[in-house]
Amino acid sequence: xxxxxxxxxxxxxxxxxxxxxxxxxxxxxxxxxxxxxxxxxxxxxxxxxxxxxxxxxxxxxxxxxxxxxxxxxxxxxxxxxxxxxxxxxxxxxxxxxxxxxxxxxxxxxxxxxxxxxxxxxxxxxxxxxxxxxxxxxxx
Numbered sequence: 001x002x003x004x005x006x007x008x009x010x011x012x013x014x015x016x017x018x019x020x021x022x023x024x025x026x027x028x029x030x031x032x033x034x035x036x037x038x039x040x041x042x043x044x045x046x047x048x049x050x051x052x053x054x055x056x057x058x059x060x061x062x063x064x065x066x067x068x069x070x071x072x073x074x075x076x077x078x079x080x081x082x083x084x085x086x087x088x089x090x091x092x093x094x095x096x097x098x099x100x101x102x103x104x105x106x107x108x109x110x111x112x113x114x115x116x117x118x119x120x121x122x123x124x125x126x127x128x129x130x131x132x133x134x135x136x137x138x139x
Contacts, residue, residue: 044056
């Protein structure tokens, strides 16, 4: 029997962000690039958070970065996170210069170190939503 509990991990997908979510479902992490000031940003949105230009283009990320910080989550009462405990919440600095909040997979907390190289993977959390997750590079 399927759970009827509300989910707290599903984003609202709007027309402006659909290309980002569609790309994730195809295994591609996209970043926003401002056509006016040339700065990269994450998460992609219809206007540049640096200069407020609406001339933003989605560009694929290389998918590599370094681990900025992490924390092992042992308590989270919200579904479906409560069924995944413990998990590793993290921030990753992508090679493109933006920081991504994510989850680390494929490694135990004791195997992680600040500055270690990581690479993107993709986890389908529903039929419509895939999220980027990261694991140690080469694992």
